Amino acid sequence: MTSPPINDDLEGLIGDLEEASKLPAKRRQTSIKPTVEATASLLFERGALPGELARLVDLLTIRNHLDQASLGAIVRNLYPTGKVDDDVVLRFVAALGHGQLKASFPLQALFLRWLVMVYHLIKNPAILSQVYGVLFNLLDTAAIRPQLCHLLALITRRKHVRPFRIQGILSLSRQTGGDPNLTGLLRVFKNYYPEIIVGDITKGRASSFKHPDPQWREKLDEIQQRQFNGQCDPGTRNGFAVSHTLGRQMKGLHVSVPAVRTLHAQENSVTLEEIDNAESFVKNLERIELPTQLVAVLADPLLQKFLLLRPDAEASSRVSNWLMACLGDVSSGDADSEIFLEMVEVINSYAVATKTLPPILLTFFAQFLSTWNGSDKRDIVLETLSFTPMLVFEELYAILQVLEGAVLDNTSSSQLSLLKFYTLLLRRWTIAMKSTDDLDPLPMATVSRLIDYVNQLTLTLTQTSPRVGTCLDILDFYEAAAAVFSETRLLQRVEISIPPPLLVYLLYFSPSLTVVSRLCGILAAYKRAWEAVMSSAVTRPLTRRERDQINVFNGFLMDLCNCIWRGRAFSTTDVNAQGCRVPTAVQTALDRYVRTAANSDRDLSLAVAFGLSHSPLLCQLSLEYIRRLEDDQMEELRARHAGPVTQASLARLASRGGLNLPWADYKSGVLTHLEAKGFPGIPELMYNTMKNLMRARQQ
Structure with a gap:
């Protein structure tokens, strides 16, 4: 017997279920089983939209004539396509407990299990905190205790830990002979008040509260990804709430970046775990205690904000010690070198979030680059290093040498990756220079020296990758350089560094009008910078190196104007004109060729x-x-x-x-x-x- 075809109309299927739920099974003219199977299959394939989810939750929580197997099949395939509204959460909570109108205990266990699995998608996580007392008072119901303890462990915050609740768990644990789920919940309580909860009660076997169904979560992520146009993690962490699902396991090493936990907190203090919005964070900023697991700053957005606003030397030292311990494990052979790549991803998230790369992380990269093969996760490594702060050029060069030694492999693609890295690095430096009021601490000379350093790379790329796309990437870098020289305030401290003459001419004779137009725009920006330096707008004198560059730069301008505007291409008779550095013999041969090819067009010449x-x-x-x-x-x-x-x-x-x-x-x-x-x-x-x-x- 073949299974019935799946109906793509989930709204219609839900309507059929709603009608069937009003009638006892014996009074229905047809079996409801095919409709339930079709609904479950469609939910598994594409999930439930908010309106559909609300109707299905009503069907599950209000007593009706659908059998337990049908209701169980629906709740097991109840994949939301978006955030979960407060009403959905409250309807499930209201269905818990004892009474004729309540759902059966097996269904209640499934409801709690579902709330645990979609916890990261709840639109307003505080809604569960508001019904904490209701949930806690259901702990004496053995049929739903395992799932209930797991949910309470997720939502428990310091404000929820009260003496009467501690006594209640201790009493219930003694009655049940040390239920592991209660012991696990008590350990969560102890994290907030270790000085109150003492004794051996928490040393017994305890539930670890792992995800109930990892495969279900993978399917949920797939549905959410499809619904939200490729977002692989739709449960975006609240930037003003601690991420309680952090704990990312590293490859090759039994260590993880832990979630934020604050042990030994005082009664009058505030912990990060209690913060759930921006207003609360700002109000309590000065009273918040440093968490015990400070290395969580690498991945937790709230802790990152906290340490940016309240820097702490001890915190930096502890994070540094943790990183160095990881490095030591790899160096000694106690851990796989793959740990480095996992750490880079974590550090990348930190750098992108904070727009900084502290010295302790630069130290990590100095070790990492010496063992890196230059290709694994190259984009992530280069993006992370682009947050490197401005350093004295000799210090920067030491890092660049190791980086280039790892990345360069005699291919143009590796050279282009480096060029894009330098472009991004220069742009970030420009933002940093523009946003600071005091430029004195910054080694401004590094900017010009970096541009000079990259000049050689751009010239090399014109030979190894003579394509329009490469030319555009090269122009990206010089547009970033021109942006620095376009700021009068920065010109007071930054020496102008022009592109190599050969590069300018190679780009000008590109077969792309876009390349030529962008090149001319960059040279126009440079010209305005030279005018500013030689005017009263910039008080510093021209350096000797800048004076040597002026004539070369004027040669660019004269040659391009001769080509475009004056009808005197390759002329060398004008002041500063260099004839685009084309040898005289080549000019003669080209002119002869043009006149021959022109035939009757007497107006055409080289x-x-x-x-x-x-x-x-x-x-x-x-x-x-x-x-x-x-x-x-x-x-x-x-x-x-x-x-x-x-x-x-x-x-x-x-x-x-x-x-x-x-x-x-x-x-x-x-x-x-x-x-x-x-x-x-x-x-x-x-x-x-x-x-x-x-x-x-x-x-």
């Missing part, structure tokens, strides 16, 4: 081949600009321009009844058209470099 009209990157947009002008005046024109546009061709066009457009207006119009098309870099450089354009824009 000198104008990279201008607005003839450049392979710009010719289409410049002609598009002319066509737009002609379309606007179509009724008045007797001739159209065939392109490419030159000063002479515009004069001939006007004489034949075509556009009457001055050469200067044409060129400035093309710049405006480039801006409108999303290529502002070339216009920005021209407006910042060509004096006639500067005056025109000012007018």
